[in-house]
Amino acid sequence: MQLGSDRAYDILRTQHQPLDAIFAPKSIAVIGASERENSVGRTVLWNLISHPFGGTVFPVNPKPHSVLGIKAYPNIAAVPEPVDLAIIATPALTVPSVIGECVDAGVKGAIVLSAGFKEIGTVGTELEQQVLQQVRRGKMRLIGPNCLGVMNPHTGLNATFANSMSMALPGKVGFISQSGALCTAILDWSFHENVGFSAFISIGSMLDVGWGDLIDYLGDDPHTESIVIYMESIGNARSFLSAAREVALTKPIIVIKAGRTSAAAKAAASHTGALTGSDAVFDAAFRRSGVLRVKSISDLFDMAEVLAKQPRPKGPRLTIITNAGGPGVLATDALITDGGELAELSKETYQALNELLPPQWSHNNPIDLLGDADPIRYAKALEIIAKDPNSDGLLAILTPQAMTDPTQIAHQLKPFAQIGKPVLASWMGDADVEAGAEILNQASIPTFPFPDTAANVFYYMWRYSYNLRALYETPVLADNGDTCKRTIAETIIQQVRQAGRTLLTEVESKQVLAAYGIPTVATQIATNVEEAVRLAKQIGYPVVLKVFSQTITHKTDVDGVHLSLHNADTVREAYNAIASSVTTKVGANSFAGVTVQPMIDLRNSYELILGSSIDAQFGPVLLFGTGGQLVEVFQDKALGLPPLNTTLARRMMEQTRIYKALQGVRGRKAVNLEALEQLLVRFSQLVVEQRLIKEIDINPLLVKAEKITQNSLVALDARIVLHELDITEAQLPKPAIRPYPTQYVSSWTTRNGMQVTIRPIRPEDEPLMIKLHHTLSEESVFFRYFHLIKLSQRIAHERLTRLCFIDYDREMALVVDYQNPKTEEHELLAIGRLSKLHGTNEAEFAMLVSDRYQCQGLGTELLKRLLQVGRDEHLTLISAEILAENSAMRRVCEKLGFRISPTTEASVVRAEIIT
Incomplete structure (x- = not known):
């Protein structure tokens, strides 16, 4: 019993895309059309x-009988034909009622050009809410307000008030801008540079249609090969990240984000808050979603071109050949400054170059071919270095010299356009070089006037490739199944809130960490000096004393930490000193005693920080880096968005300078990076599940370069602040990326008595999915995909990664997980998938059951649970296309209330249910 129709998904997606009313309308009403010169309505x-777009235009204005010679109508209701798109250019105060009339008339899409909304303050914000209320009454989608409009160059649609002759050239780049003024400047620039667009969109205030909607639309658009974005604010962060990921x-997304130098918000109570700033969080979000962030507008279009012409590099190592030393040095400086690397050429490469080049060549990378380099020398040198496995990309630099022929050299380099590495x-x-540059560009070798620009472009290519790699890599399953006792953590947090507090004590904070399997140093409370001495003796010297308080945020601010106490006398002195300092600085009421802890040996160890704070736009944000008392001074940090898996945890670690030391340096052994990965994953789970936590610091998190022992990974100090x-x-911040939906995990018993777990799929399930596909017969494959697909194609890593590493906000896949009681190995018996159709509130489902476990009720149970997911997600319709001969699946659908109807193809039926 199998079900599935990847082909049907594409068909339904096209039929249901509401934004077609905006980008491919058949009829347009211009509300506010006018004869007045230079007015928005006239333009x-x-x-x-x-610019004919293949449809009809209806001016709407209650006063004139015609506008620009076209019959005008007093209101949208008077237009004699159904209207796909309404373009509104009336005063802001009138827009809510105009949108209401459009909804009543069945208009499918709207573009509000009018300004005077939230950008003017409270009154404008209230107007926006009135507009949104009207939009939500129907199924209308709206772009704006306060936007320039949209263009679809491939159909000729110019629904903007840009200069009358400024129709964008057709091309393959989808451009979205939050600034209308920048749109006009880019448009003017594009004519000079001969840059074409598949879509040209001014998004405005994003009252309804946002980044995510447009990324989805352009992602489905066959004319769009890359998407470039000018962004000022994120809007719905979850929608953007979900669509971008x-x-x-399949299509590069390149963003320039304004506001890079805005002052970061400071959080006095938290190391983590002080280290995170909104722009740094944007960087982390873009990395997490596979988006490339660039610094300049020219970079936007350079990268769109380069990524369309050349393959992505597999690493950061660039090889440079040049006929002049200076440009090679400039390119090297730019590369290294950004974070790239010069390739270390192999012995074989050096030997071959020595045989080819004059003795005076540079004998290093950059490879200086010397000023008399002719076309043959360039070509043969490039052929040699192209084979070097240590090189991830090639840059050829040419300066016009007396013996240089730029045009002939370009002809010689044309065959290297596609060698599996970027050139x-x-x-x-x-x-002098114009003709040669044109030859290279036509051969898909991107050419730049300056070598440092080319080096920067290569580094951007590597960053893009690096960001995408995390979306492809199969992570290791985190060992947090039994270590997490979330109910213990929830109880502690609730008890603190019931006591009227938002700051957990150090002891309570460590108990929360321990509930999630994060090791903490043994910590006991002493409320008087003699109890401190007794506990110190019991623990064993040397010990550490720290102030115990329900109100003090940072212990060092009140001299509340005393280290390396070796006897009873030093413990008494430390206790009294802490009590005196706290009383003097903040008052006796803040002193509740001390905690007594063993003094951990810091030799061969590293102090790290692990924390989380709330970002206004992205919700919880994770921080990892160098810790200790000078954490703000070193500023060695990496940010990430929860939840993490082991691959994403390693990516965070790689962003820091201390990562190199953790791998082993200067005779020190490497720390157990796998164990550290697992700890980061459990910490991210804590942050996601315990949403009442506002801030959390583990500083220091001690990591020792030794075999795993009780103290090789341990939180020495911790603090937690609640909301x-x-x-x-409802007011609690949500993670920008939807976490693993644990509510859909439960056990179930098959008809033959097998105990299984039905749960959402995880990225770590890729190996189990491979095993599942090995169990399928040709009939099962045919019923699922409507045609036979080779096993090698079905289990290809790139394909399975996308099926396992899903975004739970737009897709849900439930698997039946069976653990063999004899071997204790897991296998997947079946999978059911529910995929939302872009731009709609509908979804398509698909099913796959292993042949050996069919007729056990798995398909019925999975579909029943997917229907519940659909209800939880407030979907209006769930459907699928089924081969008519797939009688088993048809019976399951009918049993669960689906309506079966014929399609235009006799061999296919459609099953659908209103949820």
């Missing part, structure tokens, strides 16, 4: 009729 109407796997060129100069006591569940 947009003129643009529409000056899916689309970036870039810098033909320096003007008229305000009056916060409601």
Whole structure:
């Protein structure tokens, strides 16, 4: 019993895309159309009729009988035909009622060009809410307000008030901008540079249609090969990241984000808060979603071109060949400054170059071919270094010299356009090199006038490749199944809130960490000096004393930490000193005693920090880096968005400088990086599940370079701050990326008595999915995919990664997990998938059951649970296409209330149910 129709998904997606009403309308009403010179209403109407798009235009204005010679109508209800798109250019105060009329008339899409909304303050914000209320009454989608409009160059649609002759050239780049003024500047620039667009979109205030909607739309658009974005604010962060993570796997998404130098918000109570700033969080979010962030507008379009022409590098190592030393040095400086590397050439490469080049060549990378380099020398040198396995990319630099022929050299380099590694060129100069540069560009070897620009582009290519790699890599399953006791943590947090506190004590904080399997140093409380001495003796000297308080945030601020206490006398002195200092600085009421802990040997160890704080746009944000008392001074940190898996945890670690030391340096052994990965995963689970936590620091987290022992990975100090006591569940910040949906995990018994677990799929399930596909018969494959697919194709890593590493916000896949009681090995018996259709509130389901476990009720149970997921997600319709001969699946659907109907193909039926 199998079900599935990947082909049907594409068909349904096309049929259901509501944004087609905006980008491919058949009829348009211009509300506010006018004869007045230079008015928005006149300009947009003129643009529409000056560039035929294959549809009809209806001016709407209650006063004139016609506008620009076209019959006008007093309101949208008077238009004699159904309207796909309404373009609104009326004063802001009138827009809510105009949108209401459009909804009543059945208009499917709207573009609000009018300004005067939230950008002017409270009054404008209230107007926006009135507009949104009207939009939500129907199924209308709206772009704006306060936008320039949209263009679809491939159909001729110019629904903007840009200068009347400024229709974008058709091309393969989808451009989205939050700034209308920048749109006009980019448009003007694009004519000079001959840059074409598949779509040209001014997104405005994103009242309804946001980044995620447009990324989804352009991701499905066959004319779009890359997406470039000018962004000022993120809007719905979860929607953006969800769409970007899916689309970036097939189409590059390149972003320039304004506001890079904005002052970071400071959080006095938290090391983590002080170290995170919103721009750094944007960087982390872009990395997590496979998006490439660039620094300049020219970079946007350079990268769109380069990624379309050349393969992504597999590493950061670049080989440079040049006919002049200076440009090679400039390229090297730019590369190393960004974070790239020069390739270390192999012995075989050096030997071959020695045989080819004059004795005076540089004997190093960059490879200086010398000023008399002819076309043959360039070509043979490039052929040699192209074979070097230590090189991830090639840059050829040419300066016009007396014995240089830029055009012939370009002809010789053309065959190297596609060698499996990126090849870039810098033909320096003007008229002398113009013909050669054009030859290379036509051969898909991107050419730049300056070598440092080319080096920067290569580094961007590597960063993009690096970001995507995390979406492809199969992580190791975290060992947090039995170590997590979330109910213990929840109980502690609730008890603190019931006591009227938002700050956990050190002891309570460590108990929460321990509940999630994060090792902590043994910590006991002493409320008087003699108890401190007794506990110190019991623990064993040397010990550490720290202030115990329900109100003090940072212990060092009140001299509340005393280390290396070797006897009873030093313990008494430390206790009294802490009590005196706290009383003097903050008052006796803040002193509740001390904690007594063993003094951990710091030799061969590293102090790290692990923390989380709340970002206003992205919710909880994780921090990892160098810890200790000078944490703010060193500023060695990496940010990430929860939840993590082991691959993402390793990516966070790799972003820091201390990572190199953790791998082993100067005779020190490497720390157990796998254990550290697991700890980061458990910490991210804590942050995601315990949403009442506002801030959390583990500083220091001690990591020792030795065999795993009790103290080789241990939290020496911890502090947790909760959200305000009056916060409601609905007000708690949500993670920007939807976490693993544990609510759908439960056990079940098959008809033959097998105990299984039905749960959402995980990225770590890829090996189990491979085993499942090995159990399928040709009939099962045919019923699932409507045609036979080779096993090698079905289990390809890139394919399975996308099926296992899903975004739970837009897709749910439930697997039947069976653990063999004899071997204790896991296997997947079946999988059911529910995929939302882009831009709609509908979804398609698919099913796959191992042949050996069919007729055990697995398909029925999975589909029943997927229907519940659909209800929980407030879907309106769930459907699938089924081969007519797949009688088993048809019976299951009918049993669960699906309506079966014929399609245009006799061999296929459609099953659908309204949820």
